[in-house]
Amino acid sequence: MNHDSHPAPGNFLTKYVFSGDHKIIGIQFLFSGLLFWILGGLLALGVRLQLGWPNQALNELLKWFPSLADSIPASWGSRISPEFYTMLFTMHATVMIFFVVVPWLGGAFGNYLIPLMIGAKDMAFPKLNMLSYWVLWPAFFFLLASFFVDGGAAGSGWTAYPTLSSATQNADIPDPGLDAAAKATTPTNPPSPTSMEPGLWERIKNRWNSPAAGQSGQGQVYWLLALIFSGTSSMMGSVNYITTILNCRAPGMTLMRMPLTVWGMFVTAILQSLALPVLTVALIMQFLDRTVGTVFFLPPAGLAFGNWQTGTGGGQPLLWQHLFWFYSHPAVYIMILPAMGMVSDVLVAFCRKPLFGYKPMVFSMIGIAGLGFIVWGHHMFQSGMDPRLGTGFMAATVLIAVPSAVKIFNWLATIWGSRIRFTSASLNALAFISMFIIGGLSGIYMASTPVDIYIHDTYFIVAHIHYVLFLSSMFGIYAGIHFWFPKMFGRTMNDSLGKVHFFLTFLLANGTFFPMHILGIRGHPRRYYDPTIFDWLASVQPLNQFVSICAILLGLVQVIFLANFLFSIFFGPKSGRNPWEANTLEWETPSPPGHGNFETTPIVLHGPYEYAVTTAINGRFSQTGLNRDQIQQGNHP
Amino acid sequence: MHRFWSLLFAAVNMACLALLVVAYAYPGLGWWLPDSASTQANEIDSLFYLITGLCAFFFVATQGILIYSLWRFPSTAPGSPSPIHGHPGLEIGWTIAPLVGLLVITAASLPVWKEARYQGFPPPALEGTNPLPPEADQVILVTARQWDWHLKYATESLPAEGIRQWASVGNPSDLIIANELHVWKGAKVSLLLRTTDVIHSFFVPALRLKQDTLPGKTIPMRFEATVSNVRFDPAEGRVVPNETKASWEIACAELCGGNHFRMRGKLFVHPDRKSYDAWLDHSRRQTRSRSLTAMLPNASSSNQKEGALQ
Ligand code: HEM
Ligand SMILES: [Cu+2]
Ligand SMILES: [Cu+2]
Numbered sequence: 001m002n003h004d005s006h007p008a009p010g011n012f013l014t015k016y017v018f019s020g021d022h023k024i025i026g027i028q029f030l031f032s033g034l035l036f037w038i039l040g041g042l043l044a045l046g047v048r049l050q051l052g053w054p055n056q057a058l059n060e061l062l063k064w065f066p067s068l069a070d071s072i073p074a075s076w077g078s079r080i081s082p083e084f085y086t087m088l089f090t091m092h093a094t095v096m097i098f099f100v101v102v103p104w105l106g107g108a109f110g111n112y113l114i115p116l117m118i119g120a121k122d123m124a125f126p127k128l129n130m131l132s133y134w135v136l137w138p139a140f141f142f143l144l145a146s147f148f149v150d151g152g153a154a155g156s157g158w159t160a161y162p163t164l165s166s167a168t169q170n171a172d173i174p175d176p177g178l179d180a181a182a183k184a185t186t187p188t189n190p191p192s193p194t195s196m197e198p199g200l201w202e203r204i205k206n207r208w209n210s211p212a213a214g215q216s217g218q219g220q221v222y223w224l225l226a227l228i229f230s231g232t233s234s235m236m237g238s239v240n241y242i243t244t245i246l247n248c249r250a251p252g253m254t255l256m257r258m259p260l261t262v263w264g265m266f267v268t269a270i271l272q273s274l275a276l277p278v279l280t281v282a283l284i285m286q287f288l289d290r291t292v293g294t295v296f297f298l299p300p301a302g303l304a305f306g307n308w309q310t311g312t313g314g315g316q317p318l319l320w321q322h323l324f325w326f327y328s329h330p331a332v333y334i335m336i337l338p339a340m341g342m343v344s345d346v347l348v349a350f351c352r353k354p355l356f357g358y359k360p361m362v363f364s365m366i367g368i369a370g371l372g373f374i375v376w377g378h379h380m381f382q383s384g385m386d387p388r389l390g391t392g393f394m395a396a397t398v399l400i401a402v403p404s405a406v407k408i409f410n411w412l413a414t415i416w417g418s419r420i421r422f423t424s425a426s427l428n429a430l431a432f433i434s435m436f437i438i439g440g441l442s443g444i445y446m447a448s449t450p451v452d453i454y455i456h457d458t459y460f461i462v463a464h465i466h467y468v469l470f471l472s473s474m475f476g477i478y479a480g481i482h483f484w485f486p487k488m489f490g491r492t493m494n495d496s497l498g499k500v501h502f503f504l505t506f507l508l509a510n511g512t513f514f515p516m517h518i519l520g521i522r523g524h525p526r527r528y529y530d531p532t533i534f535d536w537l538a539s540v541q542p543l544n545q546f547v548s549i550c551a552i553l554l555g556l557v558q559v560i561f562l563a564n565f566l567f568s569i570f571f572g573p574k575s576g577r578n579p580w581e582a583n584t585l586e587w588e589t590p591s592p593p594g595h596g597n598f599e600t601t602p603i604v605l606h607g608p609y610e611y612a613v614t615t616a617i618n619g620r621f622s623q624t625g626l627n628r629d630q631i632q633q634g635n636h637p
Numbered sequence: 638m639h640r641f642w643s644l645l646f647a648a649v650n651m652a653c654l655a656l657l658v659v660a661y662a663y664p665g666l667g668w669w670l671p672d673s674a675s676t677q678a679n680e681i682d683s684l685f686y687l688i689t690g691l692c693a694f695f696f697v698a699t700q701g702i703l704i705y706s707l708w709r710f711p712s713t714a715p716g717s718p719s720p721i722h723g724h725p726g727l728e729i730g731w732t733i734a735p736l737v738g739l740l741v742i743t744a745a746s747l748p749v750w751k752e753a754r755y756q757g758f759p760p761p762a763l764e765g766t767n768p769l770p771p772e773a774d775q776v777i778l779v780t781a782r783q784w785d786w787h788l789k790y791a792t793e794s795l796p797a798e799g800i801r802q803w804a805s806v807g808n809p810s811d812l813i814i815a816n817e818l819h820v821w822k823g824a825k826v827s828l829l830l831r832t833t834d835v836i837h838s839f840f841v842p843a844l845r846l847k848q849d850t851l852p853g854k855t856i857p858m859r860f861e862a863t864v865s866n867v868r869f870d871p872a873e874g875r876v877v878p879n880e881t882k883a884s885w886e887i888a889c890a891e892l893c894g895g896n897h898f899r900m901r902g903k904l905f906v907h908p909d910r911k912s913y914d915a916w917l918d919h920s921r922r923q924t925r926s927r928s929l930t931a932m933l934p935n936a937s938s939s940n941q942k943e944g945a946l947q
Contacts, residue, residue: 299853539667
């Protein structure tokens, strides 16, 4: 690809803010992800506060932080309201999925690592790359603004199922029947039209109001807009990654010499580019239903809320679920395949041994991605779709567990007979493998259609998603940050602090999420504000409390990571080009690499994992065969 | 120090396993599957244990290898790492082994699914007259709305081809009750699930039954209870717990708004048809004496949480 159109940046603004340099853009994604990670974590703690101490969560909180008393609406007494609670878990999941894990894996690591690891000077389309970051800002705006609108931020779950999310109340029609008792808690009732002639903006907002839930009005509209923009960003990233990987590889970097991180990003980008349009269409349809009164998700006979009828429809609420999961099942792999690649690279560098089964690892990624397109229905076994479809979706779902198992076996075989250096990075990578086993196994329970009848929408699902997303993807991200931090910032993070953080996070995350399996086996439904009103769930309340305590500690422990990260950017010990003595191309550049990355175009002679080579000077061949770090070790970049 | 990490991985994994074992071994804790009171529940539980057995094997094997490797192969261990790049035989082996396990699970699951969900049901695509399998002893229409369940019991026997008609219009003698599901042990119960507003999900843990209600659709479902927990006491004019003292609840499993968690109902399994009929007769006479309009679905307050009998 032509790189001349992309000169070295001149001033501060073009260098660090509106930069086309993939490294700066990657770091921008990293930092915005970090901020949303904090927000998402706090929202989760709100959820756990309520579940640990239903009806007295705020009392507990006020004991510790009396100064908060003023900011809590008096009408709640000492309680988090049920509507507020639905907002907490909805926005927690939305933030973590669409604003943390996806931007971190694809945006931050994808951007930073792809050109460096394939020996390119930059992305194929630097301007598009820059745009992919800045398109996120409208998404940030709508997401954050939605917390402050009438009715609050979205509250129909990250899955946003119609008609809870989509039903509208046409404000032009007077609304005699809204059940006063049921709706008293929702502050979004349109102001009575007689009291004052509302302005245009008021009238528009009133049109958005939902008879189903207070937060499904303006909050839901903003949620949809936020997701449309963040999807646009991912789409721009994906086409760029695909083009870059196909066209910008250094001489000798055949596809089968690419590090698994790049394979993970490549497969993910393809998944994204094929699946995202479907989600975007679904979001736009729901947006139109919410705003201009289309009826894509409104059934022919309409709906009745109390005595109040919507107009007639002609659509199908189930359509949303098909479109949504057609994207969001591949999306769960979008959130793990890059991490799988990164973990493989980290693992190999610290095992000092070639990756076991490079080709099976690549093919299993491709297999997961391919099968990932035909399993979406496993989220809908109980949805009311024709149950005979469940049979096919179950068969496809169990098949997808096979390549996942193959990956686990190959990682284990990589570790077997190696010589592992235990560092913060390698420990997090090892934890990924151990925890992904648990997450994969719980997936099999849900893949079994009859068992899923019972555990669907219980805490078993919540346990599953956190084993694959927190204990796997997040641990992969921790590993990746520790591993590539020296390349990004020219310094290393403190390894002892990293290990303390790993130790505590590993313990507490298991303490938080493993008991959720038990809750699920007991039948505890997810998204419940107060399970204690049920007799059959009283017995698990101690577990709920234990989970909440672990979760709060888990949140606190992340401060160690944050402090280590921020401190090391400025004060960490300087690292050379290749502090881990790894083989892939990024380690041949200075830390951090300059504009254009490589001093001379690298020529690739070897695969990425030539470790334990007895004939080589240092027991390894770097991909260019140079082992340049040996020559330059000690000389600072 | 290097052994420490191996021990940590061992400790965490063993603690996880131990929690499962404790929860299973001490039913008194109430940390395991709740009572199982239907044919379907027993089958689902057996599948659950089958999967647990296979998963336990896989879990112990893989985590064991991992923990042993961490113990045996730290960088401080003598010798050097082996330069092996792969092994086709192993790859084939560990592709086939999980595949076999998974096919066993699939083969065991699909008949249960078929029986629970579509065997004998008329194809849903045919919007014919009767959406239900023919053998029903009891037909109950469940209408969900924010935030309770309305259950309509037919008191006259229904012609099979009239069931759709009955679901939408009904007979004057029908009994409509909020949040109480009454059946008798051994009855082949057919449910028709509907919603007036948003998606809900009818979840009866003791029956291992869960089905979303979809706006615009009527979804058929069936079950057969195998254990009874109450009987109708004509003297007291209400249902009383029997010796099992079991209280079985109904919950909503699909987010349906702020009070989603409050859609609590109860399941009453009578010992036989006689007790059920006595209850039905009694309740119908009681409710008829109240205003009939008060029982129309739209009129009762959504705060009403318990049915006529509590
Ligand atoms: C062995 C592989 C896996 C299998 C067999 C599997 C199976 C399933 C099934 C059947 C469900 C639907 C359960 C239900 O709602 O009743 C589910 C949900 C889910 N899975 Fe997996 N899964 C696997 C791996 C993963 C991975 C790798 C991820 C992500 C990194 C993931 C993320 C999720 C999420 C986020 C949900 C829940 C979505 C929601 O309802 O909110 N799964 N999985
Ligand atoms: Cu899925
Ligand atoms: Cu609900």
